[in-house]
Amino acid sequence: MNNKWKRKHFSNTQPPILRSPLLTISLLTVLLLILLFFFTSNRFSTSPLSGSRSSQSTLLNPLCSSTLTPNSLGIAKFIWYAPHSGFSNQLSEFKNAVLMSAILNRTLIVPPILDHHAVALGSCPKFRVLSPNDLRFAVWNHTIQLLWDQRYVSMADIIDLSELIANSGLEVIDFRVFISIWCGVQIDSLCSRDLETFSAISESLQQCGSLLSGYNGNINNCLYASGEDCTNTVWTYQKDEEDGSLDVFQPDEQIKKKKKISFVRRRRDVYQTFGPGSKAESAQVLALGSMFTAPYKGSESHIDVHEAPKDQRIQSLIEKVEYLPFISEIVAAGKKFALQTIRAPFLCAQLRLVDGQFKNHWETTFQRLRQELEPLKQKGPLPIHVFVMTDLPATNWSGSYLGDVSKDSKTYKLFMLREDDHLLQATAKKINDAERGIILHSSLKHLGASGKRCAPRILPDVLLYVEETICSCASLGFVGTAGSTIAESITVMRKQHVC
Numbered sequence: 374m375n376n377k378w379k380r381k382h383f384s385n386t387q388p389p390i391l392r393s394p395l396l397t398i399s400l401l402t403v404l405l406l407i408l409l410f411f412f413t414s415n416r417f418s419t420s421p422l423s424g425s426r427s428s429q430s431t432l433l434n435p436l437c438s439s440t441l442t443p444n445s446l447g448i449a450k451f452i453w454y455a456p457h458s459g460f461s462n463q464l465s466e467f468k469n470a471v472l473m474s475a476i477l478n479r480t481l482i483v484p485p486i487l488d489h490h491a492v493a494l495g496s497c498p499k500f501r502v503l504s505p506n507d508l509r510f511a512v513w514n515h516t517i518q519l520l521w522d523q524r525y526v527s528m529a530d531i532i533d534l535s536e537l538i539a540n541s542g543l544e545v546i547d548f549r550v551f552i553s554i555w556c557g558v559q560i561d562s563l564c565s566r567d568l569e570t571f572s573a574i575s576e577s578l579q580q581c582g583s584l585l586s587g588y589n590g591n592i593n594n595c596l597y598a599s600g601e602d603c604t605n606t607v608w609t610y611q612k613d614e615e616d617g618s619l620d621v622f623q624p625d626e627q628i629k630k631k632k633k634i635s636f637v638r639r640r641r642d643v644y645q646t647f648g649p650g651s652k653a654e655s656a657q658v659l660a661l662g663s664m665f666t667a668p669y670k671g672s673e674s675h676i677d678v679h680e681a682p683k684d685q686r687i688q689s690l691i692e693k694v695e696y697l698p699f700i701s702e703i704v705a706a707g708k709k710f711a712l713q714t715i716r717a718p719f720l721c722a723q724l725r726l727v728d729g730q731f732k733n734h735w736e737t738t739f740q741r742l743r744q745e746l747e748p749l750k751q752k753g754p755l756p757i758h759v760f761v762m763t764d765l766p767a768t769n770w771s772g773s774y775l776g777d778v779s780k781d782s783k784t785y786k787l788f789m790l791r792e793d794d795h796l797l798q799a800t801a802k803k804i805n806d807a808e809r810g811i812i813l814h815s816s817l818k819h820l821g822a823s824g825k826r827c828a829p830r831i832l833p834d835v836l837l838y839v840e841e842t843i844c845s846c847a848s849l850g851f852v853g854t855a856g857s858t859i860a861e862s863i864t865v866m867r868k869q870h871v872c
């Protein structure tokens with residue numbers, strides 16, 4: 374537990390003030406309090422909700438103790454948020470988080486890619502969503518699970534952030550590096566996969582996560598955990614006349630009664646709420662909730678920052694984040710499959726048929742495919758090359774239009790990328806070796822927080838990313854599933870001529 378006080382950054386880069394006797398004494402006191410806390414903490418371990426330990430928990434975070442305020446160490450302030458749902462959702466949330474971090478001049482904590490469906494937000498239109506605290510804690514919990522399973526993949530391992538960092542002044546820190554400093558836990562001690570070690574540090578991690586999620590409330594200079602979500606807030610930026618006004622979409626009387634909702638949805642300026650002069654400003658960590666947004670009934674469900682004409686820096690960032698490229702290894706793999714395996718002009722069919730809402734829309738989805746294929750069939754040449762990416766296993770195709778197409782080998786030649794394709798294995802291995810996430814540019818490097826990581830036991834699953842890239846290469850056209858965020862990503866990639 375007291376390991377963190379021996380960390381390099383406290384001995385090597387001590388400002389002179391830390392050498393004063395007074396400080397030594399106060400550090401000793403802090404240490405004693407921590408030990409005391411450690412011995413009494415068992416009774417806290419069951420629920421993240423116990424509210425009585427905020428002052429003690431502050432002491433668990435070396436960087437939040439009063440003598441080490443962000444400014445005295447010259448450390449950046451951070452922004453954390455809670456990604457959820459599938460990869461495409463997580464990517465669009467990441468883009469919004471990049472904007473938020475730029476508007477607020479905070480270092481963005483880059484999250485891992487969460488498993489599909491590991492964390493769900495709920496439904497904004499139905500006013501049924503996880504509270505920001507619960508959402509953040511669920512994300513935290515899953516993230517620790519990924520670390521323990523040794524299959525942690527950073528968003529920065531998959532999405533190329535180099536341009537944003539080099540030219541847009543984006544400041545980032547890897548989540549693992551951040552928690553090793555903020556929670557004082559050596560992440561690489563998980564490598565041994567020793568259960569005893571794990572339960573020792575998982576206790577500290579649980580506490581740190583519950584603190585960071587906001588269960589202990591806000592902590593002066595340390596943490597500001599936002600309580601805003603899509604049921605009460607639509608974020609805006611520099612639309613001054615709108616700040617505090619009602620959004621056009623409000624819970625109707627029926628929902629208000631049923632859910633006992635007394636609030637309304639307001640449009641609020643991000644900068645006014647969290648920037649200079651706000652309660653959040655001095656907090657070293659600003660914890661936001663979901664960064665997911667979607668157009669809904671003439672408004673946005675949560676974030677309405679689509680332009681910033683009065684702020685050139687943010688305006689150009691808004692344009693840049695519309696398309697964030699995959700890292701070069703993924704793009705190269707997609708191109709390779711198009712050139713060496715398909716080896717002819719082809720059409721891409723992205724057919725979501727199983728997951729969630731999509732299982733009820735086979736008719737519409739297949740109709741769009743048929744509409745694209747028929748004219749190609751008339752024109753020739755045959756066979757028409759088609760790359761299919763779908764969540765419906767090939768064994769379930771028979772009886773559907775897709776089954777018919779696959780049987781008609783005179784007219785169609787189908788290609789799929791199989792999960793065990795060696796191209797995917799090789800790409801995953803390259804990504805893994807590149808370690809982009811952990812070596813992210815960070816203003817904290819001088820603290821010695823270089824961040825070791827465990828060699829993963831399980832390589833990242835890159836199927837989706839390579840498939841999307843292949844579809845961006847499809848010169849005969851693209852058929853996507855209506856309402857699928859994957860289809861949207863592919864459309865953007867095609868517009869950008871990624872291939």
Ligand SMILES: *[C@@H]1O[C@H](CO)[C@@H](O)[C@H](O)[C@H]1NC(C)=O
Nearest residue numbers: 475476477478644647648649
């Ligand atoms: C962020 O930095 C820009 C330019 O340096 C400045 O104009 C802006 O007020 C800063 N915002 C915050 C929230 O400090």
Ligand SMILES: *[C@@H]1O[C@H](CO)[C@@H](O)[C@H](O)[C@H]1NC(C)=O
Nearest residue numbers: 421510511512513514515518
């Ligand atoms: C945290 O994760 C564990 C296992 O992954 C699960 O059993 C537990 O319910 C989760 N807790 C919360 C609060 O999500």
Ligand SMILES: *[C@@H]1O[C@H](CO)[C@@H](O)[C@H](O)[C@H]1NC(C)=O
Nearest residue numbers: 726727764765766768769770
């Ligand atoms: C695929 O077929 C199997 C066996 O017939 C069936 O159990 C399963 O539910 C099917 N899956 C889908 C998504 O239709």
